[in-house]
Amino acid sequence: MRKILEIIRKNFKILMRSKISAAIIVLGPLVLMLLVGAAFNTSNIYDIRIAAYSDSYTNLSNSIVDLLSDQQFKVTKIDNQDGCINSVRQAENHICVVFPSDLSVETEGEIQFYVDQSRINLIWVVIDAVSKKVSVKSEQISQELTQVLVDNIAQTKNVLGDKTSVLKDLTSNSADAETKLRTIGDGISEIDLSSNITDVKDLENISKELQAEFNSTGGNFKKLDDLLTTLKTQVSDIQSKISSASNTLDSKAKEISDLKSTVSSNTLALKGVKDSVDSLVTGINAIQITDVESIVSPIKTKVEPVSTDKTHLSFLFPALLVLVIMFVSILLASTIVIKEKLSKASFRNYITPTSSLTFIFGTYLTNILIVIIQLVVLFAVIGLFFQKDVVNTLANASILLLIIATIFIFIGMIIGYAFNSEETSTLGSIAIGSIFLIFSNTILPIESIPETYRQIFQFNPFILSEGILKKIMIFKVPLLNLTTDLYILGGYILGLFVLLLIVERATQKAYLVRKFIVKFRKLKK
Amino acid sequence: MKTPLIEIKKVTKIFGRNTVLNDVDLNIPQNKIFGIIGESGSGKTTLLKSIIGFVKPDSGIITFEGREVSRSMETIRERFGFASQENCFYPKLNVRENLEFFGTLYGLSSKLIDSNIKKLLKFVELEDAEKTLAENLSSGMQRRLDIACSLINNPKVLIMDEPTQDLDPVLRKEIVNLIRKINENGTAVILTSHLLFEAEVLCDEIAILHQGKVLEVGTPEQLKNMYSKNQEIHFETSPGRYDLIIKQLSDEKSIERVEHKGNKVILYTPKAEIVLKKLLIVISKMGEELIDVDLRKPSLNEVFESLVSKK
Numbered sequence: 127m128r129k130i131l132e133i134i135r136k137n138f139k140i141l142m143r144s145k146i147s148a149a150i151i152v153l154g155p156l157v158l159m160l161l162v163g164a165a166f167n168t169s170n171i172y173d174i175r176i177a178a179y180s181d182s183y184t185n186l187s188n189s190i191v192d193l194l195s196d197q198q199f200k201v202t203k204i205d206n207q208d209g210c211i212n213s214v215r216q217a218e219n220h221i222c223v224v225f226p227s228d229l230s231v232e233t234e235g236e237i238q239f240y241v242d243q244s245r246i247n248l249i250w251v252v253i254d255a256v257s258k259k260v261s262v263k264s265e266q267i268s269q270e271l272t273q274v275l276v277d278n279i280a281q282t283k284n285v286l287g288d289k290t291s292v293l294k295d296l297t298s299n300s301a302d303a304e305t306k307l308r309t310i311g312d313g314i315s316e317i318d319l320s321s322n323i324t325d326v327k328d329l330e331n332i333s334k335e336l337q338a339e340f341n342s343t344g345g346n347f348k349k350l351d352d353l354l355t356t357l358k359t360q361v362s363d364i365q366s367k368i369s370s371a372s373n374t375l376d377s378k379a380k381e382i383s384d385l386k387s388t389v390s391s392n393t394l395a396l397k398g399v400k401d402s403v404d405s406l407v408t409g410i411n412a413i414q415i416t417d418v419e420s421i422v423s424p425i426k427t428k429v430e431p432v433s434t435d436k437t438h439l440s441f442l443f444p445a446l447l448v449l450v451i452m453f454v455s456i457l458l459a460s461t462i463v464i465k466e467k468l469s470k471a472s473f474r475n476y477i478t479p480t481s482s483l484t485f486i487f488g489t490y491l492t493n494i495l496i497v498i499i500q501l502v503v504l505f506a507v508i509g510l511f512f513q514k515d516v517v518n519t520l521a522n523a524s525i526l527l528l529i530i531a532t533i534f535i536f537i538g539m540i541i542g543y544a545f546n547s548e549e550t551s552t553l554g555s556i557a558i559g560s561i562f563l564i565f566s567n568t569i570l571p572i573e574s575i576p577e578t579y580r581q582i583f584q585f586n587p588f589i590l591s592e593g594i595l596k597k598i599m600i601f602k603v604p605l606l607n608l609t610t611d612l613y614i615l616g617g618y619i620l621g622l623f624v625l626l627l628i629v630e631r632a633t634q635k636a637y638l639v640r641k642f643i644v645k646f647r648k649l650k651k
Numbered sequence: 652m653k654t655p656l657i658e659i660k661k662v663t664k665i666f667g668r669n670t671v672l673n674d675v676d677l678n679i680p681q682n683k684i685f686g687i688i689g690e691s692g693s694g695k696t697t698l699l700k701s702i703i704g705f706v707k708p709d710s711g712i713i714t715f716e717g718r719e720v721s722r723s724m725e726t727i728r729e730r731f732g733f734a735s736q737e738n739c740f741y742p743k744l745n746v747r748e749n750l751e752f753f754g755t756l757y758g759l760s761s762k763l764i765d766s767n768i769k770k771l772l773k774f775v776e777l778e779d780a781e782k783t784l785a786e787n788l789s790s791g792m793q794r795r796l797d798i799a800c801s802l803i804n805n806p807k808v809l810i811m812d813e814p815t816q817d818l819d820p821v822l823r824k825e826i827v828n829l830i831r832k833i834n835e836n837g838t839a840v841i842l843t844s845h846l847l848f849e850a851e852v853l854c855d856e857i858a859i860l861h862q863g864k865v866l867e868v869g870t871p872e873q874l875k876n877m878y879s880k881n882q883e884i885h886f887e888t889s890p891g892r893y894d895l896i897i898k899q900l901s902d903e904k905s906i907e908r909v910e911h912k913g914n915k916v917i918l919y920t921p922k923a924e925i926v927l928k929k930l931l932i933v934i935s936k937m938g939e940e941l942i943d944v945d946l947r948k949p950s951l952n953e954v955f956e957s958l959v960s961k962k
Contacts, residue, residue: 132755140743474739478756479728
């Protein structure tokens with residue numbers, strides 16, 4: 127134990143006596159956190175530059191431009207479409223919005239967005255932000271149009287309601303007329319114009335018989351005969367009239383029958399119309415949602431965050447912590463190991479009765495202490511200046527932070543033992559750190575890489591560490607609920623420690639011997 | 652005969668196509684200053700590193716006090732100190748911190764470390780520089796610190812690889828004296844050097860290594876007697892018409908070689924007394940003023956050259 131403490135003491139002294147190293151250890155995380163905190167302790171995005179173009183602006187397109195021109199966005203109207211698109215290519219603007227000429231509600235124009243997709247991490251934020259603004263305007267127009275429709279429907283409903291009674295009266299009157307026509311028809315058909323004087327011939331025959339009687343009696347029947355003739359004429363007239371009246375009645379009875387049929391079908395039609403109107407009115411009355419906003423957006427969505435944190439810094443903090451721990455641990459560990467390995471004193475260390483395990487533990491503990499110092503500075507800065515509640519998660523997160531730091535320190539130490547110069551070791555450390563960073567969720571979500579690779583990269587220690595830290599720091603999940611993640615990290619530590627021992631055994635002495643052989647060969651030459 | 656401190660038996664080490672140590676047999680005695688001399692790349696450092704178990708021989712055995720080195724690494728590490736050609740300490744730690752650090756790695760108690768540091772600082776004359784960062788020390792002080800670091804565990808054997816390399820004559824003398832003091836304190840010293848005159852004055856016993864093979868082992872005197880019949884006459888005259896003097900001595904066939912070294916001339920001859928007599932007569936006849944004359948035994952350098960040329 128004394129030997130380990132002495133190694134740590136020695137490492138710290140050497141580190142602190144190099145002013146730049148000491149400054150980096152203390153000031154590095156402080157400056158980083160101050161900058162990140164000041165920059166990202168907000169939920170907004172700033173200074174998004176929009177280029178706008180239209181052949182001819184309308185009130186609608188101008189109103190959208192006005193809507194876009196607020197604190198977040200700077201809108202510049204460009205004279206031509208190519209210039210607008212080129213300004214995005216030349217990174218003068220983030221997005222080019224091309225409005226169709228004479229954009230109005232009546233015309234079916236599309237608003238086109240030209241974006242620079244190489245700005246992968248920004249572009250979706252810009253598209254989302256601009257689309258939201260345009261959607262607001264679009265929704266506003268939809269509401270206005272829908273309001274007109276709703277008003278007209280309401281008016282129709284009122285008018286139809288008024289006219290329903292008229293239709294009812296009309297139907298009723300028509301039914302009455304039909305009944306009356308039926309009665310008239312029946313009355314006509316009941317008129318009997320038949321008479322006993324079946325035939326004027328009979329009356330003539332009777333007259334002739336009376337004349338013959340009177341003649342046989344010697345009576346003067348001339349007057350009677352005249353009277354009979356007159357009567358006969360009159361009866362014939364009557365008969366003729368009755369016949370004519372009968373014909374007329376027959377004709378009128380038929381007309382009345384036709385009229386009745388017409389009235390009857392009109393009554394039916396009126397009833398149909400009334401039923402339809404009734405149905406329309408019922409239908410209109412049945413419309414429960416008359417609120418325009420509800421019609422325009424019948425399904426309302428609301429995005430609720432699953433955490434109470436709101437600023438970029440809150441969401442960034444776990445990734446930032448892992449990033450700091452990763453690069454500090456890998457670079458520091460590899461540098462300390464390679465410096466020790468290249469140091470002339472390493473030969474003397476090697477020939478002392480001190481096991482390599484003691485040096486490994488000494489180096490590891492030096493690194494972990496430095497990481498702890500840096501984390502204390504980092505948490506102090508963020509707690510004091512930005513988010514006080516972050517410090518509350520420290521108790522739970524501290525063990526995890528040490529586990530994460532251990533993983534990256536072991537990786538750094540392996541790199542240090544594996545390489546033979548400070549330059550290659552630093553490059554190796556940066557390369558490994560960059561690989562971990564690139565294939566994490568920080569730059570692009572790992573869901574964007576093919577399944578096979580994703581299966582591999584989901585075990586990237588950066589992703590694992592960031593994920594578990596996020597659960598603890600943002601979602602406040604207790605550490606005990608994360609046993610699976612902890613087992614994986616524990617497995618990493620065990621595996622890396624074994625690898626570290628193998629690499630150290632294989633390289634440390636081999637390096638000293640190789641150095642010696644190289645020197646020997648030079649002397650031989 | 653005393654049991655040797657270290658026994659090296661038929662040790663061979665090959666790096667790639669280079670046979671660095673070739674069937675080396677060597678016994679290193681107790682409590683002496685043992686020098687291994689040879690040209691650069693002759694295998695001196697490999698031999699030292701094999702002794703401490705850092706380089707594993709491909710064949711052969713090395714034992715320390717009868718125990719095989721490869722099987723007693725803990726003991727070797729505890730009982731040996733090693734000062735290599737480079738300064739093996741941390742430049743960003745001060746003198747005391749370096750000694751404390753290595754003392755702790757040797758598993759010494761804090762009390763013992765403290766007392767050892769006190770003694771060592773006095774011994775290597777770095778008391779005033781106790782709190783000075785190692786990187787700010789002069790090169791001589793740095794070498795002394797490195798030696799102090801090698802001695803922090805009170806080793807039984809101190810191995811020093813080219814301890815005076817890259818030092819100026821004054822500093823070199825300092826280190827030579829220091830090595831003597833270390834040995835006088837009871838620590839056996841094994842050192843390598845390519846500076847033969849230094850090894851000659853410092854070492855009790857010397858092994859000459861050439862192309863991975865031990866050519867000869869013995870005390871400097873033994874080696875010189877074995878490999879050189881010649882003696883050296885060093886002389887200086889004024890005004891120093893050496894060409895004429897040498898011409899006058901040309902009938903003396905026993906003079907094998909003449910060397911000019913600065914203002915002096917060295918004559919190599921197996922018949923030193925006769926040549927010296929003749930030389931003094933010639934100088935006198937020529938009216939030269941004799942400033943200095945010295946009769947010396949042959950140097951290790953000559954022995955070395957003689958041995959190497961035979962191979």
